[in-house]
Amino acid sequence: YSQVTNCRFELNTTGTLHDHSTIYMAAEHAAIVNNMFIGGINAGGAVTAIETHGGKQTVTGNIIDGYLVGMNLTGIAATDSEGMVVIGNTIVNAYYGINIWSNNYRSHTGGYGITNATISGNVIRLAQSQWTKNAVTGAPVIGNASGITINPTANLPVKTLLITGNTIEYDLESSPTAPFSGSSEMGIGYWDATNSNRAFNVKIAGNIVVNAPASAIRWAPGGGNSVEISENMIINAGSAANPGLISSYRSGVMVSPANGISHVAILRNNIIAGESGGMAYGIEVLGDSCVLADGNSVSASAGLKSGYLQYIRTNASKCPTAVHGVQLGPPLQSSMLPRSEEHTS
Numbered sequence: 123y124s125q126v127t128n129c130r131f132e133l134n135t136t137g138t139l140h141d142h143s144t145i146y147m148a149a150e151h152a153a154i155v156n157n158m159f160i161g162g163i164n165a166g167g168a169v170t171a172i173e174t175h176g177g178k179q180t181v182t183g184n185i186i187d188g189y190l191v192g193m194n195l196t197g198i199a200a201t202d203s204e205g206m207v208v209i210g211n212t213i214v215n216a217y218y219g220i221n222i223w224s225n226n227y228r229s230h231t232g233g234y235g236i237t238n239a240t241i242s243g244n245v246i247r248l249a250q251s252q253w254t255k256n257a258v259t260g261a262p263v264i265g266n267a268s269g270i271t272i273n274p275t276a277n278l279p280v281k282t283l284l285i286t287g288n289t290i291e292y293d294l295e296s297s298p299t300a301p302f303s304g305s306s307e308m309g310i311g312y313w314d315a316t317n318s319n320r321a322f323n324v325k326i327a328g329n330i331v332v333n334a335p336a337s338a339i340r341w342a343p344g345g346g347n348s349v350e351i352s353e354n355m356i357i358n359a360g361s362a363a364n365p366g367l368i369s370s371y372r373s374g375v376m377v378s379p380a381n382g383i384s385h386v387a388i389l390r391n392n393i394i395a396g397e398s399g400g401m402a403y404g405i406e407v408l409g410d411s412c413v414l415a416d417g418n419s420v421s422a423s424a425g426l427k428s429g430y431l432q433y434i435r436t437n438a439s440k441c442p443t444a445v446h447g448v449q450l451g452p453p454l455q456s457s458m459l460p461r462s463e464e465h466t467s
Contacts, residue, residue, distance in 0.1 A: 126155075154180070170191040219248060264301060318344040351387070357396060
């Protein structure tokens with residue numbers, strides 16, 4: 123059993139560019155509790171505050187300020203990383219909040235990377251418009267700022283993941299040249315760059331996501347089943363000021379797996395299009411997943427500009443989306459009501 127508790131770490135912000143994790147914990151039954159980490163935006167070496175490898179770890183009550191990455195939580199270990207608990211941490215002035223890795227490690231090429239993990243009650247404030255360079259290489263950041271996400275390169279399945287009660291807020295962007303990466307930029311979720319990894323038994327519930335430049339919540343593994351996205355509050359999604367980010371990536375909730383997911387429930391989410399007018403779709407379902415959308419509310423601010431297109435967009439054909447209990451707030455028009463259309467972008 124290993125633990126690091128009640129410590130204060132201050133980075134030398136005049137240091138050189140290099141890869142750095144202030145705490146690198148490779149152990150079972152470890153605890154990282156009530157520590158403070160002080161870095162600096164754009165400072166060399168201000169890379170990662172906490173990085174974990176292994177299972178049954180507890181990461182709670184930590185305060186992280188001014189790191190490119192708040193936490194790397196990894197299933198890169200000799201066995202499945204099971205029973206991880208990440209609760210009540212504060213991450214501010216970051217570019218990436220909590221990054222989840224579920225990857226092979228040496229002979230551990232089967233089973234799961236991450237299983238039975240809970241990420242709850244964390245506060246994440248992303249200052250993506252203030253980060254201009256990578257703290258490892260000095261190269262420009264590539265524009266995929268994210269809150270709580272599974273890394274796109276994950277190649278071991280994820281099973282039984284709960285993401286609940288977290289608050290994620292981005293800088294509200296104003297520059298039309300702000301960098302972006304539509305596929306992997308999201309407040310909460312997973313975009314599988316391999317189109318082959320799977321995720322099972324996932325619940326994303328009761329979170330607040332504000333000013334996400336692209337999708338607030340996106341779920342796009344290669345496949346899997348049993349996903350619930352429920353009772354989240356989403357404000358001003360799709361707010362990227364760069365006009366190059368196409369409408370398909372400007373959604374409150376987006377479900378777009380490569381090979382379909384069975385049993386997806388999108389329930390009782392409160393989605394509010396902001397005055398910046400970036401959000402195109404309240405809910406977007408692409409690909410042949412079996413989706414139930416019930417009791418969701420989509421509304422728009424009084425000063426909404428012209429970006430908003432419709433309440434729900436779906437191109438599913440093999441397993442059409444079932445929509446019930448639509449609640450629309452003014453000033454939406456009848457043309458924005460549910461309809462099916464081909465995904466052309």
